[in-house]
Amino acid sequence: MRADEIVHTVLDIREQIEVKTCAIEGSQWIPMQSIPQHMEVLSRASPVIVQCHHGVRSAMVTEFLRNNGFENAWNLAGGIDAWSRLIEPDMPRY
Template identity: 35%
Template sequence: MQEITVEDLKRMKDNSEDFQLIDVREDFEYEMSNLNGQLIPLGGILIETDKISHDKPVVIMCRSGKRSAMAVMQLEAQGYTNLYNLQGGILAWAERVDPNISVY
């Protein structure tokens, strides 16, 4: 499984790189704090594969990196090869990039 750090994600965002950010947390978590990714909760990830790009990097995130790792494994089993798990999730983002973001 390919992984990406929060610092790498910040650089990609700052440079306006062409990638897709998928957040696999639940609605209430996303409403509390998010990085403007597309919300597709983990339970529905395989149902909504039509929303996930095959032709550009896709970063998958959650709260700590565990659910996103599960999503990456499920999607890789469907043939995806362009996925990156965000190490440490939004908790790492709050710790190392933006301490003002709400975490729970």
């Protein structure tokens, strides 16, 4: 690992049908409604970048995680839609 790389988790909280359309490579999928039951699989020691379609649901989950001890939880502003436009333009959009 390079010195400027940070170990992190990209947490995809979208519904299964959305994930089947497109996903960020290496992301971990836990649907939004399952987050409270599956928080233990996430590391509190490294950043968790939460993403959904446009960033609204992920903002709510980011706040929930921070309120439950995940100080390094961050919302991916604009969601996977912004990612597909700005980072990975060949990714399918919906």
